[in-house]
Amino acid sequence: METRIKQVLHTDSSGDLEVQKKRLKDSCRQFESVMVSYMMKTMRNGVSWGEEHDSAKEMYDDMLSEQVSKEISGSSTLGIGNMLYSKLEQLLKNPLKKTTDSTD
Structure with a gap:
């Protein structure tokens, strides 16, 4: 796993630490947004609505979940x-040591 993280960190050709930090922060927010959206969809599927779902309502619910999850991740409510x-910022400051074992 360390080898994979190291590869991701070193694929950026920019040596500017601030640019890398901004990209990392954006990626972490996007990850949180996707996770919250998935959690909301899973919770919605667990509720018995008593009515048959049509594809338009399902699409609307998915879009609503996506927007709400973006707002939640943007406001750092969950954190x-x-x-x-x-945790990942520490890897930008102190890159992993080069290893000779590339079996990971």
């Missing part, structure tokens, strides 16, 4: 993106 960022 999952921030926690992930704080």
